[in-house]
Every structure is written in structure tokens, then in C-alpha cells.
Amino acid sequence: xxxxxxxxxxxxxxxxxxxxxxxxxxxxxxxxxxxxxxxxxxxxxxxxxxxxxxxxxxxxxxxxxxxxxxxxxxxxxxxxxxxxxxxxxxxxxxxxxxxxxxxxxxxxxxxxxxxxxxxxxxxxxxxxxxxxxxxxxxxxxxxxxxxxxxxxxxxxxxxxxxxxxxxxxxxxxxxxxxxxxxxxxxxxxxxxxxxxxxxxxxxxxxxxxxxxxxxxxxxxxxxxxxxxxxxxxxxxxxxxxxxxxxxxxxxxxxxxxxxxxxxxxxxxxxxxxxxxxxxxxxxxxxxxxxxxxxxxxxxxxxxxxxxxxxxxxxxxxxxxxxxxxxxxxxxxxxxxxxxxxxxxxxxxxxxxxxxxxxxxxxxxxxxxxxxxxxxxxxxxxxxxxxxxxxxxxxxxxxxxxxxxxxxxxxxxxxxxxxxxxxxxxxxxxxxxxxxxxxxxxxxxxxxxx
Numbered sequence: 001x002x003x004x005x006x007x008x009x010x011x012x013x014x015x016x017x018x019x020x021x022x023x024x025x026x027x028x029x030x031x032x033x034x035x036x037x038x039x040x041x042x043x044x045x046x047x048x049x050x051x052x053x054x055x056x057x058x059x060x061x062x063x064x065x066x067x068x069x070x071x072x073x074x075x076x077x078x079x080x081x082x083x084x085x086x087x088x089x090x091x092x093x094x095x096x097x098x099x100x101x102x103x104x105x106x107x108x109x110x111x112x113x114x115x116x117x118x119x120x121x122x123x124x125x126x127x128x129x130x131x132x133x134x135x136x137x138x139x140x141x142x143x144x145x146x147x148x149x150x151x152x153x154x155x156x157x158x159x160x161x162x163x164x165x166x167x168x169x170x171x172x173x174x175x176x177x178x179x180x181x182x183x184x185x186x187x188x189x190x191x192x193x194x195x196x197x198x199x200x201x202x203x204x205x206x207x208x209x210x211x212x213x214x215x216x217x218x219x220x221x222x223x224x225x226x227x228x229x230x231x232x233x234x235x236x237x238x239x240x241x242x243x244x245x246x247x248x249x250x251x252x253x254x255x256x257x258x259x260x261x262x263x264x265x266x267x268x269x270x271x272x273x274x275x276x277x278x279x280x281x282x283x284x285x286x287x288x289x290x291x292x293x294x295x296x297x298x299x300x301x302x303x304x305x306x307x308x309x310x311x312x313x314x315x316x317x318x319x320x321x322x323x324x325x326x327x328x329x330x331x332x333x334x335x336x337x338x339x340x341x342x343x344x345x346x347x348x349x350x351x352x353x354x355x356x357x358x359x360x361x362x363x364x365x366x367x368x369x370x371x372x373x374x375x376x377x378x379x380x381x382x383x384x385x386x387x388x389x390x391x392x393x394x395x396x397x398x399x400x401x402x403x404x405x406x407x408x409x410x411x412x413x414x415x416x417x418x419x420x421x422x423x424x425x426x427x428x429x430x431x432x433x434x435x436x437x438x439x440x441x442x443x444x445x446x447x448x449x
Contacts, residue, residue, distance in 0.1 A: 006130060008123040009053035010034040011043055013069070014085065015061045019108075023056070023085075026112045030424075032119070040069040047076050052130060054081040054103070054122040056115070059094060070097055079129045079347075081122035085110055113425065120424045121404065125347070132348050135331035147184055149332055150325035154317045158185075165312055166192035171264075173309045174287040176316030179366035182287040183247060185316065189285055190243040198242035203235050206251035213256045218269070237269060239282045246286040249309070250295055257302045264308050284309065319361040319368060326356050326368065333372035343376050354411060402437040405430075414441050 010032050014020040020036050027034040037043045040057065041064050055073065059066035070082050084105035086094045094105045103122050106115055148159050165172065166189045174182040183202070190200045208216055219234030236244060246252070252260070262270050269278045286309045295301035319326055338345050352375065361367055405423065412418035420430050434441065 006127050007033060007052065008126050010119060010123070011037050011053055011055050013037045013040050013043060013055060013057040013061070013066075015039070015058065019058075019085075023110065023112075023115075026116065027119070030116055032116075040064040040066070044069065044072055047073060047080070049077045049133075050130070051077060051080055052126070054083070054119060054126050056083045056085065056119065059084055059086045067093065067097065070100075070102060074101060079126075081126055083115070083118060083122060113429065117424045128348055128353070131327075132331065132345075135327050136335055136345070147188060148181065149329050150322060151328060152322045152324045154322045155325060158314075158316065161314060162188055163192060165189070165314075167194065169283060170311050171284040171309055172286075172312045172314055173292075174285065174314050174316060175292075176287075176289065177318045177364055178289045179364040180316040180318055181365055182289075182316055183245070185314065186243075186245045186247075186285045186287065190245075190283075193243070193283065195242050195283060199239055200243045200245065201235050201239035202245040202247060204247050206248040208251070210253050210256075213253060214259065217256065218259065218263070236263060236282070237278065237280065239280075241281050243283045243285060246284065248288060249286040250288045250290045250292060250301060254300075254302065257305050261302065261304050261308065264305075319364050323357060326361070327353070329365065329368055330356055330372055333369045334376055336369075337373045337376035341373075341376055343378075346375055346378055348375070351411060398437070401433065402439065405433060405437065405439060409439070409441060414443075416441065 010027055012020060012023050012027070012034060014023070014036075015038055017038070020038065024034055024036045040061060043055070044064070057066045057069060061069075064072075066084060066086075070084075073080050073082060078101055081103035082097075082101075083103050084094045084097065085108060086105055087108050094102070098105070103125070104118050106118075148155060148162070150156075162185060172189060174185055176182055186202070187200065190196060203217065205213075215234065217234050217236055219237055263280075264284060267280045267282070269280065292301050292306050292310075296303045296306055319329075334345060334348075337343070355371075363370075405419075408419045408422045412422065416427075416430070420427055423430065425433075433439075
């Protein structure tokens with residue numbers, strides 16, 4: 001969602017003092033934060049990649065004309081919105097700047113109402129660009145300090161706890177919904193421990209066939225010829241001097257749970273294993289997405305195993321319980337996706353931002369990562385853009401206007417008052433445009449039902 005604290009300024013550049021004063025007054029009457037500039041060169045010296053403003057500029061000016069000014073701005077930051085004011089004779093020249101990234105242009109005499117609405121959109125665009133850059137920088141900074149990305153108090157506490165217990169030899173039970181980062185925390189606990197130079201052995205209990213679970217965990221059985229590539233050594237023994245990670249341990253069959261208990265209690269290989277009696281030095285980390293105590297009550301999980309594993313219980317939060325971290329995580333995943341798919345970083349629009357904050361994300365981090373991938377790939381969005389580029393300029397403008405209105409209606413769930421306020425146009429103008437573009441407002445209201 002928009003950050004109201006990020007103030008976006010408007011600079012109006014024109015050497016015609018009368019026209020400059022009139023346009024600035026129109027902006028001031030609508031409470032824009034606006035500054036008049038009579039020479040483009042003066043403003044150019046203040047522009048950098050952190051420039052929190054949009055620019056409305058004339059084309060024909062002495063010393064530095066609007067087109068030269070525009071090209072100089074794009075050299076500094078190609079994502080600064082520039083809106084041109086032009087006479088009819090300059091229109092063909094200005095049209096070419098739209099392909100080079102100009103935000104829009106207006107022929108004189110200027111339709112003030114339309115200029116104000118367009119400038120509002122330009123302000124929203126610039127705000128989103130700067131917010132996205134900030135998120136990307138924060139994500140990079142967060143990743144440099146820890147693999148657990150997030151600035152919420154919940155994540156601060158989790159990071160602190162992980163560092164605190166990593167150095168100990170205590171076994172840990174990681175609890176939390178699917179895809180909340182339990183495997184990541186397990187790896188961190190190992191890497192931050194004294195066992196980091198030894199094996200980290202992960203066992204996905206949910207993917208372990210029951211008939212193979214015993215040999216997979218405990219190794220080959222005496223008097224049986226084994227063709228196992230580890231020479232009959234099971235996962236437990238492979239983790240000697242290191243860490244054994246039992247992922248989704250609630251999926252382990254009860255009979256295997258029973259065999260696991262004495263091994264974990266004694267830290268010895270017992271029973272029929274070919275290495276029976278061997279002493280073990282290992283740390284056990286287990287994870288679950290279910291309530292193991294409820295499993296104990298229902299006879300689906302052994303009580304003795306639960307109490308062996310739960311010396312320290314660490315619960316990982318779902319995304320909906322740390323919503324402030326979602327934009328930061330999303331920016332990180334977008335950065336990864338742009339490298340993976342060799343794509344440019346996409347602009348994040350208002351609809352995407354609202355989805356990040358308002359959606360429940362039942363699939364947690366994995367679902368968010370998949371969403372970031374789809375945004376970076378932008379296959380459907382690109383198809384729409386390609387179609388628009390083939391249209392004439394008037395048709396492109398019409399389509400853009402219709403899409404903007406539809407987007408606002410979607411965001412407000414068809415609430416006309418909120419939509420008009422967001423678009424910054426009078427009620428009559430709104431209904432005229434809705435009629436011209438044949439937009440069905442009720443369609444957006446039905447989405448709420």
C-alpha cells in the first residue's frame with residue numbers, strides 16, 4: 001500500500017512567467033506540494049536517483065529546452081516521471097519521447113483537470129519506484145546479517161533465539177505451518193553450532209516409504225547383504241558428530257517412532273543394526289507443521305518421543321502473523337527471480353502492493369516466492385503491453401484511461417466515492433468516462449459478495 005509518509009513533490013518548469021504562475025496556482029488549489037522553476041538547468045543540479053518528485057515541463061525554453069532536459073534526467077534516473085506541456089507544432093517531437101519513457105504530454109492550452117489527474121498518477125508511480133528501491137536495499141541489508149529476512153519484532157526475537165540456542169547441544173523441535181522456514185532455521189542452527197564442519201543429515205519423514213524407513217534411518221540389518229551406497233550405514237549414523245534433521249517427524253510411522261526412542265535416549269545404535277552398540281554424538285532437530293501434543297492425545301504420536309524432542313520448542317510465525325515483513329521478503333524474491341530468469345526488475349503497481357498486504361498467504365513463504373516469480377516473468381502482463389503498443393496513440397491513451405479506471409474500481413471493490421477520490425476527477429467526469437468506455441461498475445461490486 002502507499003506510504004503516506006513519502007512526500008512526492010511537483011516541479012513545474014516553464015520560462016513563461018504567466019503560464020507558470022497559472023499552472024502552479026492550479027496545483028496549489030488542489031494541495032499539491034509544488035515549486036515553480038524558470039530554468040531547467042537550475043533543477044537539473046538537484047536531481048539524483050533519490051529524487052522524490054515528478055516534473056512538469058515546457059518544451060520550448062532558452063538555454064536548455066524540454067527535450068534536452070528530459071534526456072539529461074533519464075541519464076540520471078530513467079524512472080523519474082516527466083510530463084510535457086507543448087504547442088501543436090512540437091507535438092510530433094514530443095510523441096517520440098513517449099517511446100523513450102516520458103510519462104505523458106499535454107497540448108496548450110492545457111486541460112488543467114486532466115493535468116492534475118495525470119500528475120497524481122505520476123506521483124503514485126514515483127512513490128512506488130522509490131518504495132521498491134528502499135525495500136530492495138533493506139532486503140539486501142537484512143540478508144547480509146541473517147538468512148532470516150524480516151524486521152518485525154517477531155523475527156528479531158526468532159533470530160536472537162536461534163543464535164542463543166545454536167551454540168548449545170540441546171535438541172530442538174521446530175513448529176509452524178508449512179513453508180515458514182523450518183528447514184532454513186534447522187540449517188542455521190547447524191551452521192552456527194560447533195558441529196558446523198561435520199555432516200548435516202536431513203531426512204524428509206513425509207517422503208519416506210514405511211517399508212524403507214527402518215533401513216534408511218538405522219542402516220542395514222545383520223545377516224542381510226546390503227547394496228546400500230553407504231555400506232549399510234543409516235541416516236542416524238551418518239549424522240555422527242553432526243546434526244540429524246528429522247523434517248515433518250509427525251509423518252513417521254509409530255513402529256519407527258518406537259525404535260527411534262531408545263537410540264535418542266542412549267545416543268547408541270541399538271537393535272539389529274550392523275553397527276549396533278556404537279556410541280553416537282549428534283544433535284537432533286525435528287520439525288512439524290502439526291500439533292504433536294494433539295497427536296499424542298489421539299494416539300498418532302508417541303509421548304516419550306515428543307518429550308525427548310521438545311527440550312526446546314521454537315515456533316516459526318506464518319506470514320499473516322508478520323505482515324510488515326511481506327514487502328521486504330517479496331523484494332528479496334523479486335531480486336532472486338530477476339537473476340534467475342535474466343529479467344529486469346518490474347515496477348510494482350498498487351494492486352500488487354495491496355495483494356501483498358491484504359492476502360492471507362496460506363502457502364506462506366513458498367507461495368510468496370512463486371508469486372514473485374510470476375510477477376517477474378509477467379507473461380500475461382507482457383501480452384497486454386504488446387497489444388497496447390500496436391495501437392495508435394489515441395487508442396493507447398483510451399485503453400490506458402479505461403484500464404486505470406478499472407484498476408481503481410477493483411481496488412475499491414466498486415465503491416464509486418473512493419474511486420473518484422483516488423482518480424482525482426469530478427463525479428460527472430467519472431461517469432462520462434465510465435459510459436464512454438462501457439465499464440460495468442456492478443461487476444466490481446459483485447467481487448465482494
